[in-house]
Amino acid sequence: MNVENTKAQMRKGVLEYCILSVLTGKDKYASEILETLKDAKMLVVEGTIYPLLTRLKNAGLLNYRWEESTSGPPRKYYTLTETGKLFLKELDTTWDELRNATNLVTNTKKSKK
Numbered sequence: 001m002n003v004e005n006t007k008a009q010m011r012k013g014v015l016e017y018c019i020l021s022v023l024t025g026k027d028k029y030a031s032e033i034l035e036t037l038k039d040a041k042m043l044v045v046e047g048t049i050y051p052l053l054t055r056l057k058n059a060g061l062l063n064y065r066w067e068e069s070t071s072g073p074p075r076k077y078y079t080l081t082e083t084g085k086l087f088l089k090e091l092d093t094t095w096d097e098l099r100n101a102t103n104l105v106t107n108t109k110k111s112k113k
Helices: 003-024 032-041 046-058 084-113
Strands: 061-067 071-079
Touching: 003 046, 003 061, 003 084, 032 046, 032 071, 046 061, 071 084
Parallel strands: none
Antiparallel strands: 061 071
């Protein structure tokens, strides 16, 4: 088993949650979302984000709008819908529960060493 593959799968499992979280409070275009995810070392492959953005939009969690850019072609800005905000709130709760459960299990494992 390859540890790098497992780490990549762990990141992929929370990528949709991270994309929704990145859009909290501010609309962003894809390059800004990519940069934030890269800085956090959450993005494995750049091409992964575009299908996820489409899936989140098709699910009604995101909308987008086009805006002219002073430095190039128009940009597609993504924003959370009201449904997306509610969905994210649910995921926040689930993430807290999952993090607490994981910490409990891993701390128990560490204390037995």
